[in-house]
Amino acid sequence: MSTIKDVAKVAGCSISTVSYALNNDKRIPDITADRIKKIASEIGYFPSAAARNLKKRNTDTVLVAISDFGGPVYHELLDGIHFQLAKSGYTMIVSTGISSNNLLKERSADGAVITDIHISDQSLIQLAKNFRPIIVLDRRLKDTNIYNMTIDNHKAMYCLTKDILSKGYFKIGYVHGVKDTYDNQTRYSGFLAALQEKGIKVFREYYGNFTKPSGIMIGAELLKDSNLPDMLVCANDEMALGIMETLQKNGKIIPSDIGISGFDDIDLSSYVNPQLSSIKVNHFEWGKTIALTLIKLLKEEEVDIHKQEGIIMIRGSY
Amino acid sequence: MSTIKDVAKVAGCSISTVSYALNNDKRIPDITADRIKKIASEIGYFPSAAARNLKKRNTDTVLVAISDFGGPVYHELLDGIHFQLAKSGYTMIVSTGISSNNLLKERSADGAVITDIHISDQSLIQLAKNFRPIIVLDRRLKDTNIYNMTIDNHKAMYCLTKDILSKGYFKIGYVHGVKDTYDNQTRYSGFLAALQEKGIKVFREYYGNFTKPSGIMIGAELLKDSNLPDMLVCANDEMALGIMETLQKNGKIIPSDIGISGFDDIDLSSYVNPQLSSIKVNHFEWGKTIALTLIKLLKEEEVDIHKQEGIIMIRGSY
DNA sequence: GTGAAAGCGCTAACAC
DNA sequence: GTGTTAGCGCTTTCAC
Numbered sequence: 001m002s003t004i005k006d007v008a009k010v011a012g013c014s015i016s017t018v019s020y021a022l023n024n025d026k027r028i029p030d031i032t033a034d035r036i037k038k039i040a041s042e043i044g045y046f047p048s049a050a051a052r053n054l055k056k057r058n059t060d061t062v063l064v065a066i067s068d069f070g071g072p073v074y075h076e077l078l079d080g081i082h083f084q085l086a087k088s089g090y091t092m093i094v095s096t097g098i099s100s101n102n103l104l105k106e107r108s109a110d111g112a113v114i115t116d117i118h119i120s121d122q123s124l125i126q127l128a129k130n131f132r133p134i135i136v137l138d139r140r141l142k143d144t145n146i147y148n149m150t151i152d153n154h155k156a157m158y159c160l161t162k163d164i165l166s167k168g169y170f171k172i173g174y175v176h177g178v179k180d181t182y183d184n185q186t187r188y189s190g191f192l193a194a195l196q197e198k199g200i201k202v203f204r205e206y207y208g209n210f211t212k213p214s215g216i217m218i219g220a221e222l223l224k225d226s227n228l229p230d231m232l233v234c235a236n237d238e239m240a241l242g243i244m245e246t247l248q249k250n251g252k253i254i255p256s257d258i259g260i261s262g263f264d265d266i267d268l269s270s271y272v273n274p275q276l277s278s279i280k281v282n283h284f285e286w287g288k289t290i291a292l293t294l295i296k297l298l299k300e301e302e303v304d305i306h307k308q309e310g311i312i313m314i315r316g317s318y
Numbered sequence: 319m320s321t322i323k324d325v326a327k328v329a330g331c332s333i334s335t336v337s338y339a340l341n342n343d344k345r346i347p348d349i350t351a352d353r354i355k356k357i358a359s360e361i362g363y364f365p366s367a368a369a370r371n372l373k374k375r376n377t378d379t380v381l382v383a384i385s386d387f388g389g390p391v392y393h394e395l396l397d398g399i400h401f402q403l404a405k406s407g408y409t410m411i412v413s414t415g416i417s418s419n420n421l422l423k424e425r426s427a428d429g430a431v432i433t434d435i436h437i438s439d440q441s442l443i444q445l446a447k448n449f450r451p452i453i454v455l456d457r458r459l460k461d462t463n464i465y466n467m468t469i470d471n472h473k474a475m476y477c478l479t480k481d482i483l484s485k486g487y488f489k490i491g492y493v494h495g496v497k498d499t500y501d502n503q504t505r506y507s508g509f510l511a512a513l514q515e516k517g518i519k520v521f522r523e524y525y526g527n528f529t530k531p532s533g534i535m536i537g538a539e540l541l542k543d544s545n546l547p548d549m550l551v552c553a554n555d556e557m558a559l560g561i562m563e564t565l566q567k568n569g570k571i572i573p574s575d576i577g578i579s580g581f582d583d584i585d586l587s588s589y590v591n592p593q594l595s596s597i598k599v600n601h602f603e604w605g606k607t608i609a610l611t612l613i614k615l616l617k618e619e620e621v622d623i624h625k626q627e628g629i630i631m632i633r634g635s636y
Numbered sequence: 637g638t639g640a641a642a643g644c645g646c647t648a649a650c651a652c
Numbered sequence: 653g654t655g656t657t658a659g660c661g662c663t664t665t666c667a668c
Contacts, residue, residue: 001425001448003645014655019647027653044448049424050377051645053368054660069412070393078387082414091420093411094387096400102409106367107319130319130362271589321661332639337663345637369661372644 002045010039022047061091062294063109065100067116074115080287081113088295104131111294113137117181133297135290139182147297149290149305153183153263156279156310157190157233160261164231164318165194169259171203173229175218175239177210184210187235187263203229208239215242223250228258231318237262237269237278244272244317259318263310274316281310320363328357340365379409380612381427383418385434392433398605399431406613422449429612431455435499451615453608457500465615467608467623471501471581474597474628475508475551478579482549482636483512487577489521491547493536493557495528502528505553505581521547526557533560541568546576549636555580555587555596562590562635577636581628592634599628 008015013036021028021036028036053059062085066074078094085092095103100116103109104127114124115137128134128145135147142148164172174191177184195202206221208214215234219242222228234240240262244254254260254274262269265280286308296303326333331354339346339354346354371377380403384392396412403410413421418434421427422445432442433455446452446463453465460466482490492509495502513520524539526532533552537560540546552558558580562572572578572592580587583598604626614621 005645015646016648016656017654020654023647029653032653044444046423046425046448048372048645049421049426050368050371051660052424052647054366054372054662055645055647057660059368068393069387069396075386075388079414082417086416091413091417093413093417093421095409095411096397098404099400099409099411103367103411105364106370107364108367126362130364268586268589271586323661333662334640334664335638338638341663347637350637366661369644370663372646373661373663375644 002043004045004047006043007036007040007045010043011036058110059091059108060089061093061109062291063100063103063112064092064094065104065112065114065116065119066094066096067118068096074283076283077115077287077290080284081291082287083284084288084291085295088291090291090295101127107131111135111298113290113294133294135294135297137290147293147303147305149293150182150186150307151281151286152307152309153186154190154193155307156312157187157263158194159190159310160263160277160279160312161191161194161233162197163312163314164233164259164261165198165200167259167318169231169318170200171228171230172200173204173206173232174202175206175208175215175232175234175243177208177235177239179207181210184235191233206232208235208242210236210238212238212242215239215244216246217242219243219246222247223252231259232261234260234262237264237266237276240276240278240317241268241272244276255316255318261318265313270315276317277315278313279310280313281308320361322363322365324361325354325358325363328361329354376428377409377426378407379411379427380609381418381421381430382410382412383422383430383432383434383437384412384414385436386414392601394601395433395605395608398602399609400605401602402606402609403613406609408609408613419445425449429453429616431608431612451612453612453615455608465611465621465623467611468500468504468625469599469604470625470627471504472508472511473625474630475505475581476512477508478581478595478597478630479509479512479551480515481630481632482551482577482579483516483518485577485636487549487636488518489546489548490518491522491524491550492520493524493526493533493550493552493561495526495553495557497525499528502553509551524550526553526560528554528556530556530560533557533562534564535560537561537564540565541570549577550579552578552580555582555584555594558594558596558635559586559590562594573634573636579636583631588633594635595633596631597628598631599626 004015004018007018018036021033064081082092104112111133113135117138121141125143128143131145133145133147135149137149140148206218208218240260244260252258262276262278265278269276269278293303293305322333322336325336336354339351382399400410422430429451431453435456439459443461446461449463451463451465453467455467458466524536526536558578562578570576580594580596583596587594587596611621
């Protein structure tokens with residue numbers, strides 16, 4: 001492993017000159033700088049992140065902490081964040097579980113984006129005190145260094161429900177995800193707002209947990225019911241898909257017997273028949289916005305945090 | 319930001335005692351150690367990764383560099399690697415693109431797992447010189463610090479083809495992925511080996527690029543052909559799915575008109591009708607094996623590198 | 637059992 | 653334009 005000293009030795013100058021040259025300090029004339037850079041590359045020198053981070057007290061790195069790598073939603077989000085970060089000269093690292101904790105508390109990044117329900121509000125608040133800005137995507141949380149950027153669930157669900165109502169549906173059931181999550185609550189509230197505006201009551205409510213198996217169970221429950229809703233608004237696609245599959249297997253026709261809608265627009269929703277109407281978010285764009293916001297925060301510039309809009313995808317399922 | 323000095327001040331001892339206590343050095347009696355730990359936690363002290371890494375010349379961190387976050391295969395692999403790494407006290411970071419390069423060259427991790435075709439063999443070899451062990455999953459490459467761990471494509475494809483032959487198919491076509499990739503070559507060679515064993519010639523070969531659109535194009539090409547193969551062995555699922563969709567849309571019945579098989583067993587392959595026969599790898603287990611191997615390498619223990627076996631999933635598509 | 641001190645590889649203030 | 657040097661926050665050797 002070569003160090004800055006080795007470069008200085010070969011170049012016949014001091015280590016500070018090497019440092020200046022490699023960091024493009026204007027005081028070093030181009031000829032000298034180029035010579036030094038050439039030497040550095042010849043002997044295969046790269047500055048040590050550890051040493052630089054220690055001295056500069058920053059890492060030029062952003063951490064993205066996620067729950068797991070299997071979520072159907074994250075890919076474009078991560079790609080979008082990385083795209084913007086790279087463009088601005090930052091390095092992005094992604095982590096899960098205990099690794100996220102280690103990286104956060106030992107300050108291995110200058111800022112972080114969190115979408116990991118396994119990290120409690122408590123420990124996030126504690127971590128944030130020692131840390132630089134943290135953007136949370138999966139909850140609302142107000143504290144030092146913590147910023148919330150969420151999808152405008154309420155608005156998107158409100159618009160979707162208005163569209164459903166305009167199609168003449170009125171026996172409308174709602175399928176909840178995990179009850180006290182931010183996503184479930186805000187989606188539900190948007191749904192309710194649209195119904196209330198028309199003076200319509202919720203026909204029935206069902207309780208799932210955002211997974212397909214919970215949708216399958218709700219589907220089975222529905223089949224026993226002689227007085228079915230004519231429309232089912234689901235808090236996410238996975239449950240909607242589970243319900244749809246169960247209903248169709250048992251001879252129900254969608255959308256003529258019963259309409260159904262989801263939220264998230266996962267890939268599979270375009271593969272089923274009829275295609276599932278849902279709400280989609282341009283995650284790549286959202287990722288870019290998040291990264292841009294975090295970069296401003298890191299530079300201590302003014303930020304104006306806004307919610308990401310959902311896009312309503314009306315297809316064949318209602 | 320509190321440092322080790324702050325803890326020492328409050329505890330009324332030297333920084334070395336704090337360091338010993340926090341690192342569970344047996345020389346410090348439990349009573350003292352506990353007192354110091356309590357103080358540290360009270361003032362919210364966590365050691366700085368940068369300082370520790372610089373002094374210890376290691377990071378206890380492993381980097382996993384991937385092509386992008388959208389690949390259908392990676393989730394369980396990453397989860398498997400993380401599971402094992404966490405169990406052994408390592409932190410895992412995942413990165414793509416330029417970030418991977420930065421992290422690698424600045425030695426932000428002690429070892430790395432690479433599955434990113436965008437990193438050239440050349441730069442990998444160069445990076446590996448300065449770096450600690452690197453395990454590559456997506457190619458064969460022999461050099462200092464570089465270790466290959468791959469799926470036994472040849473064997474899996476050989477076994478699948480043998481099974482296909484035993485079902486009586488003999489006009490067998492092969493659908494290539496990107497021609498000169500490791501995956502394509504080894505899968506093809508397994509296919510050929512099984513045919514040769516029976517003295518059967520390849521009926522026809524088709525050339526795709528591992529994507530669904532390329533499968534769709536091959537499907538269109540097939541439809542123009544009056545003398546179709548009776549079986550299509552594809553280098554991966556995505557192409558197989560594209561072909562299948564195109565053929566079915568045009569009235570061909572699978573498997574009676576033509577059989578088809580894939581490789582990778584992506585989720586979607588169980589959703590189509592008939593379900594696609596394919597080769598599956600237990601990626602979570604494979605991830606654990608990879609992590610275990612890397613940990614041994616980091617500890618400079620003996621390793622015995624073996625290929626991961628594929629599991630043949632015979633379903634309805636042939 | 638505890639402390640003083642050296643030093644990991646850099647950056648940057650300061651001197652010339 | 654270049655060099656000397658202090659010091660970032662730790663770990664660890666050595667002394668006591």
